[in-house]
Amino acid sequence: MGFSIYFMRVAQDRQLDADRDGIVDFLDRRGLHVVANPHGCSILDNEGVPVKFDGYHSDLLIDSLEQDKPLTGGIDHATLTNDECEFVYDLCVAAGFLIVNPQGSPTYVVPHRNHMPDDLPDLDDTAWVESGSELSQALTGSFGDFRVFRNRVISQSTDTDTDTDG
Incomplete structure (x- = not known):
């Protein structure tokens, strides 16, 4: 069974273009490129093989x-494995994309703070992630648990920053 996720760059109700040079650089560093097919464009390696995660074609x-x-x-049939989430996270950072999760909460996942809060249509249904593993947690775990964990980390960071005894 697949889990669908989509990538785009937005400012409220307007769709913006991605960082095309960032995408090209990201793909080049991995020996990948974009090739047109009847359904859109696939990401292939230099041997013409579609990108794989954990040994399975995506x-x-x-x-x-x-x-x-x-x-x-x-990705219409995402597996959300660690490899896939790391790749998606890095691609979205390079492109300036956020992730749209049509399955439910969180609807929006923002990698590496590449969108401002004012850009998003629904802040209450948004997760802010800083790694592929956080992306995986946001999409596969309980968003409520993720939010509690994230707030605790942010709170501890703030407490450490203001701690004058240490």
Whole structure:
């Protein structure tokens, strides 16, 4: 069974373009490139093999880097393994994408603070993540548990920053 996730860059109700140079650099560093197919564009390695996570081919698609309209991407059958979440996190950071989770809360996942709170249509249904493992937790774990954990970490960081005894 697949879990669908989509990537895009937004400012409230407007879709913005991704960082195309960031995507190209990200893919080049991994020996990958975008190739058109009947359903969109796949990310392939230098041997023409679709990107794999944990040994399994992915149906990760991205819009053509040549198109004029803003880029989007997504995975219709995401497994949300550690490898896949790390790749998606890094791709979204490079592109400036946020992740849209149509399955439910959180609806929006913002990697590496690449969107401002004012950019998002629903702050109460948004998770802010700083790694692929946090992305995995936000999408596969209880969002409430994730939010409690994240708030505790942020609170401890703030307490440490203001601690004058240490």
